[in-house]
Amino acid sequence: MSPPRRRDREALVRPYLITGGRAHPTRNTLDLTTLIQATRHADPSLLSPEQRRTLRLCSGGSLSIAEIAAHLELPASVTRVMVADLVDQGHLATLSTEWQQHGPDRELLQEVLDGLRALR
Amino acid sequence: MGSEPSGEVYLPDTVRTAVKVLVVGPFAVGKSTFVNTLSEIEPLHTEETMTRDGAVVDDLHGITDKTTTTVALDFGRRTLSDRVVLYMFGTPGQQRFLSMWEDLAHGALGALVLADVARLEDSFDVISVLEDRGLPYGVAINDFNTVEIPPHEELREAFDLLPEIPLVTCDARDRSATARAMVSLVEHVLASPLQHARESA
Numbered sequence: 001m002s003p004p005r006r007r008d009r010e011a012l013v014r015p016y017l018i019t020g021g022r023a024h025p026t027r028n029t030l031d032l033t034t035l036i037q038a039t040r041h042a043d044p045s046l047l048s049p050e051q052r053r054t055l056r057l058c059s060g061g062s063l064s065i066a067e068i069a070a071h072l073e074l075p076a077s078v079t080r081v082m083v084a085d086l087v088d089q090g091h092l093a094t095l096s097t098e099w100q101q102h103g104p105d106r107e108l109l110q111e112v113l114d115g116l117r118a119l120r
Numbered sequence: 121m122g123s124e125p126s127g128e129v130y131l132p133d134t135v136r137t138a139v140k141v142l143v144v145g146p147f148a149v150g151k152s153t154f155v156n157t158l159s160e161i162e163p164l165h166t167e168e169t170m171t172r173d174g175a176v177v178d179d180l181h182g183i184t185d186k187t188t189t190t191v192a193l194d195f196g197r198r199t200l201s202d203r204v205v206l207y208m209f210g211t212p213g214q215q216r217f218l219s220m221w222e223d224l225a226h227g228a229l230g231a232l233v234l235a236d237v238a239r240l241e242d243s244f245d246v247i248s249v250l251e252d253r254g255l256p257y258g259v260a261i262n263d264f265n266t267v268e269i270p271p272h273e274e275l276r277e278a279f280d281l282l283p284e285i286p287l288v289t290c291d292a293r294d295r296s297a298t299a300r301a302m303v304s305l306v307e308h309v310l311a312s313p314l315q316h317a318r319e320s321a
């Protein structure tokens with residue numbers, strides 16, 4: 001069997017430009033994998049029920065935004081905005097994601113690799 | 121084989137860093153299976169809201185149901201050391217989902233492209249997009265035991281892979297096989313010239 005070839009299709013299917021029109025320049029510091037923790041001294045008295053649910057979930061330990069969205073059964077995009085507000089108000093804090101600005105360093109990649117090798 | 125879900129919802133207290141890999145490919149190629157096999161938590165999913173023309177929406181004000189659509193996104197997690205956790209997102213490869221990628225791909229280590237030998241061409245578009253975007257990727261051929269898997273050289277030619285791009289055969293239900301596929305991707309990322317440039321910058 002001779003498999004089909006990817007480049008043969010290039011004349012027919014041009015590489016897509018992923019434009020996608022990012023609708024939201026403001027919140028893009030929070031990624032789906034940004035890790036979130038509740039802060040100690042947050043006063044939830046003025047929060048909406050949805051925000052309180054979020055705080056309650058996050059007070060148990062750290063989770064990513066994707067997990068918060070999944071557990072609360074909210075769309076990821078909505079969760080991102082709500083978490084950003086709660087971070088701004090000091091109820092939640094993000095754990096360090098500094099490398100995400102510059103890309104992962106060698107040491108981190110090596111740690112990922114070692115962890116994966118241990119699974120084999 | 122398979123994973124041993126810990127049932128634990130929260131990350132260990134020591135974990136400070138999350139890394140992300142996309143598991144991409146056409147319909148029913150084994151993306152969810154792959155993610156679940158490596159995940160330590162029960163499969164989770166969330167959804168992204170997108171406008172019909174493809175933008176990811178995070179502010180629903182002024183946007184009506186008619187103009188939006190939701191895309192399900194499943195993911196898993198595996199703690200790899202005291203400090204580091206890996207998140208894996210099963211990402212549909214169809215053209216209409218590509219804008220969602222833009223968001224997901226941001227900050228990702230790379231992508232693993234799943235392919236089925238019986239329909240290799242269904243994975244071609246996704247590879248072209250990854251190349252355009254400059255996201256490191258590896259290819260894993262999922263063995264569905266329906267078609268004999270051609271020699272690797274033939275597959276590499278079909279995908280038109282540069283020599284350094286990893287290509288492995290895989291069974292998405294098997295933990296060793298999925299871990300090996302991930303290893304091949306991360307080894308590739310570590311070896312990439314971009315990585316070297318970053319180090320010396």
Ligand SMILES: Nc1nc2c(ncn2[C@@H]2O[C@H](COP(=O)(O)OP(=O)(O)OP(=O)(O)O)[C@@H](O)[C@H]2O)c(=O)[nH]1
Binds near residue numbers: 210
């Ligand atoms: N033999 C074999 N079967 C597999 C493998 N991976 C997945 N399957 C089966 O293929 C079917 C589809 O797998 P999924 O993991 O749901 O595929 P998917 O890519 O997530 O599908 P969509 O999200 O619907 O696009 C399931 O019945 C799996 O059990 C594999 O490596 N080998």
Ligand SMILES: [Mg+2]
Binds near residue numbers: 151152153194210
């Ligand atoms: Mg799936």
